[in-house]
Amino acid sequence: MALVNEQFLKLSESYLFSEIAKKVNTFKVIHPEAKVIRLGIGDVTRPLPSAAIQALHAAVDEMGTEETFRGYGPEQGYRFLADTIIKHDYEAHGISFDPDEIFISDGAKSDTGNIGDILSKDNRIAVTDPVYPVYVDTNVMGCRAGDLQEDGHWSNILYIPCNAENGFLPALPRTRPDVIYLCYPNNPTGTALNKHELKKWVDYALANEILILFDGAYEAYIREKDVPHSIYEIRGAKQVAIEFRSFSKTAGFTGLRCGYTVIPKELNAYRFCGEKVSLNHLWNRRQCTKFNGTAYIVQRAAEAIYTPEGKKQVKANIEYYMRNAALLLEGMKATGLQVFGGINAPYIWIKAPRGLSSWKFFERLLFERHIVGTPGVGFGPEGEGYLRLTAFGKYEDTLEAIERMKTWKI
Numbered sequence: 001m002a003l004v005n006e007q008f009l010k011l012s013e014s015y016l017f018s019e020i021a022k023k024v025n026t027f028k029v030i031h032p033e034a035k036v037i038r039l040g041i042g043d044v045t046r047p048l049p050s051a052a053i054q055a056l057h058a059a060v061d062e063m064g065t066e067e068t069f070r071g072y073g074p075e076q077g078y079r080f081l082a083d084t085i086i087k088h089d090y091e092a093h094g095i096s097f098d099p100d101e102i103f104i105s106d107g108a109k110s111d112t113g114n115i116g117d118i119l120s121k122d123n124r125i126a127v128t129d130p131v132y133p134v135y136v137d138t139n140v141m142g143c144r145a146g147d148l149q150e151d152g153h154w155s156n157i158l159y160i161p162c163n164a165e166n167g168f169l170p171a172l173p174r175t176r177p178d179v180i181y182l183c184y185p186n187n188p189t190g191t192a193l194n195k196h197e198l199k200k201w202v203d204y205a206l207a208n209e210i211l212i213l214f215d216g217a218y219e220a221y222i223r224e225k226d227v228p229h230s231i232y233e234i235r236g237a238k239q240v241a242i243e244f245r246s247f248s249k250t251a252g253f254t255g256l257r258c259g260y261t262v263i264p265k266e267l268n269a270y271r272f273c274g275e276k277v278s279l280n281h282l283w284n285r286r287q288c289t290k291f292n293g294t295a296y297i298v299q300r301a302a303e304a305i306y307t308p309e310g311k312k313q314v315k316a317n318i319e320y321y322m323r324n325a326a327l328l329l330e331g332m333k334a335t336g337l338q339v340f341g342g343i344n345a346p347y348i349w350i351k352a353p354r355g356l357s358s359w360k361f362f363e364r365l366l367f368e369r370h371i372v373g374t375p376g377v378g379f380g381p382e383g384e385g386y387l388r389l390t391a392f393g394k395y396e397d398t399l400e401a402i403e404r405m406k407t408w409k410i
């Protein structure tokens with residue numbers, strides 16, 4: 001008799017974005033005439049930069065001839081991409097890495113989810129609340145979350161509230177966790193941490209031997225000078241942090257899939273007996289066993305976004321989305337709603353008016369304005385009473401969404 005991992009049965013029936021998609025599809029069946037504007041899931045709408053397309057074509061051709069065909073690639077990713085990443089994403093900010101500290105993957109979602117493979121189930125996990133649901137759900141799967149309580153918290157997870165009252169700045173927890181997930185610029189609130197705030201976390205982790213899992217998927221959206229582009233800009237971070245990066249939101253790779261994870265060689269975790277173990281070594285072992293590398297053609301496309309043309313095209317796409325973000329921010333404010341984020345990130349976090357719950361606000365927005373958002377409570381209990389809109393929509397749709405909001409009596 002095969003037994004299942006019972007942890008999966010503790011999870012809600014479906015993943016947040018699948019649940020929303022189901023609700024929107026049902027709405028479309030009942031109202032086929034409605035022109036629905038989707039500002040829910042953070043999926044990009046701009047096509048791939050042409051530099052990436054050209055690189056893809058060239059790489060596909062290479063795969064078609066015997067001399068240049070490639071079979072299995074290195075599980076860690078090709079050296080050409082690791083070197084390019086180090087040069088442009090780190091050395092440009094005064095940070096150095098060896099190529100074997102960079103692990104290229106099919107995206108930050110997989111890596112932030114899979115990283116639990118190399119961590120003990122006895123670790124006490126902390127998350128900011130609201131939070132990207134992958135961190136919590138994968139810790140449920142990995143037996144670290146305990147049980148879901150009536151108030152929406154998991155019994156063994158430490159929640160650090162981020163809300164309008166504390167300016168969305170997570171406070172250092174009173175109880176010491178072993179591992180903490182930080183995502184900045186933040187999904188879902190769209191807020192950012194400046195250098196001083198991030199340093200507090202690195203210092204806290206150094207003093208308490210905590211591992212920081214730093215998700216920098218939205219790094220390309222940083223506008224303000226004092227917001228760090230990498231956690232490794234903070235002294236000592238290499239001893240305490242793993243950084244996850246993604247090409248999805250940077251260069252439109254949500255469908256193509258490519259990201260990378262940085263695990264510095266000086267970063268260790270511990271065995272029960274207190275012996276230090278290199279996380280770089282363990283992750284390498286994990287990847288070699290469970291992962292066969294990101295497709296060669298995709299890595300060539302990722303490399304191409306660092307060329308001068310590629311950079312220009314990426315910048316133009318990011319500006320396009322941030323123009324949407326500014327529109328949403330101003331447009332929502334003009335309707336009298338309280339809004340946050342949208343300055344260093346492509347997400348707008350809206351306080352539901354008159355004490356409406358997140359799901360009620362979501363439903364009214366869908367039924368009365370045909371706009372899809374993401375209910376804040378889907379990201380954690382502290383998200384109750386909020387709703388997230390994404391700036392990744394088409395400009396015309398974003399404009400129309402604002403127009404529809406202007407006449408809304410909520």
Ligand code: MLT
Pocket residue numbers: 040041042043109132187
């Ligand atoms: C989101 O909407 O939060 C993102 O699209 C999720 C993701 O990147 O997986």
